[in-house]
Every structure is written in C-alpha cells, then in structure tokens.
Amino acid sequence: MISKIGLHIRLTSTLTEVIEKALRLNVPFFQTFFIYPSGKYIKFEKNDVFEFLRVRNKYFQNLYLHGSYWINLCNPNIPAYKVLKKEILMAKKLEFTHLVLHPGAATGCKDKTEGIEFLAKALNRICKEEQDIKIILENTAHANSSIGGDINDFKILMNYLKYPEKILYCIDSAHAYSWGYDLSNFKRQEEFIKLINETIPKENLALIHLNDTNEKLSSKIDKHCIPGKGNIGKEALIRFLKFDEIKDIPILIEPPTIDENEEKLVLHELNKWIA
Numbered sequence: 001m002i003s004k005i006g007l008h009i010r011l012t013s014t015l016t017e018v019i020e021k022a023l024r025l026n027v028p029f030f031q032t033f034f035i036y037p038s039g040k041y042i043k044f045e046k047n048d049v050f051e052f053l054r055v056r057n058k059y060f061q062n063l064y065l066h067g068s069y070w071i072n073l074c075n076p077n078i079p080a081y082k083v084l085k086k087e088i089l090m091a092k093k094l095e096f097t098h099l100v101l102h103p104g105a106a107t108g109c110k111d112k113t114e115g116i117e118f119l120a121k122a123l124n125r126i127c128k129e130e131q132d133i134k135i136i137l138e139n140t141a142h143a144n145s146s147i148g149g150d151i152n153d154f155k156i157l158m159n160y161l162k163y164p165e166k167i168l169y170c171i172d173s174a175h176a177y178s179w180g181y182d183l184s185n186f187k188r189q190e191e192f193i194k195l196i197n198e199t200i201p202k203e204n205l206a207l208i209h210l211n212d213t214n215e216k217l218s219s220k221i222d223k224h225c226i227p228g229k230g231n232i233g234k235e236a237l238i239r240f241l242k243f244d245e246i247k248d249i250p251i252l253i254e255p256p257t258i259d260e261n262e263e264k265l266v267l268h269e270l271n272k273w274i275a
C-alpha cells in the first residue's frame with residue numbers, strides 16, 4: 001500500500017531525529033514546529049543541518065513548517081512580522097516548501113475587519129519579499145476576535161490580498177467541528193463542502209489537517225484526537241475525504257502525543273481509508 005498521509009512530528013532533540021522518524025514511518029511528507037516543547041527555538045548545529053538536508057533531498061519533496069502560535073499578523077503593534085521572517089529564514093535554510101499559519105486574532109483592533117486588513121497587509125508584504133516558500137492559512141477552532149474560524153473570513157481576506165493566488169489554505173477537520181461546522185452530519189458536511197467551494201479557489205486549497213476531537217460541536221476548543229476516535233467519527237471522515245473537492249489534496253494528521261508504534265498503526269489504518 002502506498003503511504004499517502006503525512007504526519008506532524010514533534011521536535012524533541014535534533015532535526016535529524018525528526019527526519020529519521022519520518023523515514024521509519026514511511027510518510028510522504030511531514031510537518032514540524034521549530035520550537036521544542038519547552039517553547040525555545042531550535043538551535044542549528046552544523047552536522048545536524050547537513051544530515052537533515054541530505055535525507056531531505058533524497059527522500060522528500062514537500063515539507064511543512066507549522067508557524068508558532070504567537071505569530072499574530074492581525075495586530076501591527078505586536079512584532080509578529082519579525083518573528084515570521086525569522087521562521088521563514090530557518091525554513092528556507094532547511095528547504096521547507098510550505099509554512100502553515102493560523103490567521104491570528106484581531107485583539108486590539110477596532111473590529112474583526114480591521115484585523116483582517118492588517119493580516120492582508122502582512123501577507124502582501126511577505127508575498128513580495130519571499131518567493132521560495134508557500135504560505136498556507138489554516139482554519140481555526142476559535143471565535144470572537146479570532147480570524148479563520150468562520151470560513152467566510154477567508155473570503156473577506158481575499159478582497160484585501162494583492163497576490164491572492166499566492167496564499168494557500170488548509171482545512172483542519174477538528175477545528176472546523178469545534179468551531180461549529182458539524183462534519184459528523186452528512187447534510188452539514190455537504191453544506192461545509194459547498195461553503196469551501198464558494199470561498200476558496202480549488203487551486204488554493206493545499207492541505208487537509210485530518211484530525212478528530214472529543215470536544216463538543218461549537219465548543220471552540222482546539223484539542224485533537226486520533227481520526228475516527230472522536231465526535232466526527234470514522235464513517236463521516238471517510239466520507240469527507242471522498243468529496244471531489246478534497247480527494248486530491250495532501251492529507252496530514254496531527255494526533256495527540258502517542259508512541260511511535262501507535263502512530264504507525266494509525267497511519268496504516270488511515271491509508272486504508274483512502275486506498
């Protein structure tokens with residue numbers, strides 16, 4: 001069976017350890033943070049970078065960096081842009097192809113629309129300055145001033161983008177459910193796909209974060225569980241992945257911390273879902 005599903009791999013010691021784990025688990029691509037669980041940025045060590053790049057270039061095409069959660073581009077008073085540039089620089093050094101970002105929150109803005117305008121400004125600048133990495137915005141589970149829980153926020157954002165074709169999108173199934181899109185219900189699922197269709201151009205939908213959650217519908221709580229083991233459930237997730245709009249998009253899972261053997265079993269099971 002061809003392995004089609006990518007994995008979020010936590011950085012705990014070296015970059016080489018991350019990429020060797022990806023090889024052992026036979027994933028076609030992976031995602032990571034450049035931050036240790038302690039909250040500190042990774043330190044680049046020459047031999048580690050060299051070995052990472054050697055394996056990276058031999059076995060992988062696309063690699064996804066998940067931007068840190070403290071990057072909030074919606075508020076120009078926070079030095080988020082500088083942090084973003086720092087992470088992009090690291091990503092380029094390690095030849096990551098994509099950077100997944102949460103859109104942020106319009107805290108301190110007069111309203112959500114102003115936050116979206118600030119976000120667009122930052123994205124316009126980044127598109128102009130950085131050509132070697134693709135930015136992917138992910139829908140979130142959060143509400144109130146947060147951008148991107150409501151999928152319609154992306155539509156508003158696009159009105160302010162100078163290079164809308166360059167900004168890509170990721171749909172996280174658990175975030176969608178926690179925000180209030182009932183993906184466990186077939187009819188609601190169809191409505192959600194219709195909304196995606198009307199909002200995000202097909203060529204800009206770049207990634208599916210296939211996650212499930214034990215949190216309630218509309219709870220706005222971002223807590224993942226293994227796909228099929230939560231409130232969305234196996235049957236509904238399999239159905240979701242079969243929509244024409246979804247079926248050819250790269251899929252990556254972000255399970256809670258489980259041991260490597262369990263990760264292997266989960267990946268094997270999920271690859272069967274889409275085989």
Ligand SMILES: [Zn+2]
Binds near residue numbers: 138172209254
């Ligand atoms: Zn996600």
